[in-house]
Amino acid sequence: MADLVVSLYAPALDALGRKVAATDITIRPVLAPEQRLVVDWVRDNFSDNWASEALVAITRQPASCLIAIREGQIMGFACYDAIARGFFGPTGVAVDARGQGIGAALLHSTLQTMKNMGYAYAIVGDPGPTQFYVDAVGAIEIPLPGKGIYADMLRAPAP
Template sequence: MPDMLVSLHSPILVELKRRIESDRVTIRPALPPEMRLVIDWVRENFSENWASEVAVAFSRRPVACLVAVDAGKLVGFACYDTTAPGFFGPTGVDAESRGRGIGLGLLSSCLDTMKTLGHAYAFIGDAGPVDFYAKTVGAVPIPAPDKGIYQGMLRRPSR
């Protein structure tokens, strides 16, 4: 999967912000006292690697992790500036909550936060849903002959 680049000054992002409806879901910055809960939730629902990146997000000031909360329950998260400055992700939504626009809301809110902090562009590292990012935020693949920052990353052996 390629890394992708997003211009944070694109008119597509302004339009995206207008389209998002949040129903009962609140998207907000994570609070330091929520750190263990959020990290454990990400580890249980996604991966140990993503949980590590969330831990880095909580070490930033301000905390570089947004959460989606529905009726007091964590249903999604999105981080920025974790693997490297300017990187968006990881991000994920609880399987039962998908299809409600929560991921889109997290993406939009995160990119808007990054722009407010002075970033002109965001990198989406090792982008999974390439077509989704291209269509929703105008992201373009970065041509590279390798895996970029993830080249040679240590991983746990498969059991």
């Protein structure tokens, strides 16, 4: 998939914020003492590669990994500045919690955080669900071939 660019100053970001405002979920940056818990959750629910990115994001100051929490349980996560500065992702929601607006709420909170940090655009690298980003925040495909920064990435074998 081509990388995507998202304008953090387009009306779509504020519109998404209004849409997710009623979502019943707490979203906040990961606290340093939660590092192992969150990285293990990402590995168990997604992959070792994403767990590595989450580790990098969590060990920044401030942490550039946000989690969605409901009733004391992690429901999802989203990172920025993990594989490269200005990149959104990885992100994911627990399988059983999908379709409840959590992914959209994480996307909004993370992009708003990036905007507050001084970014004007965010890149979504090699996205899976391109349409999710197109519909949610008006993401635009960058018309370049190849996998960009992920081209030669070593992938951990499936457990």
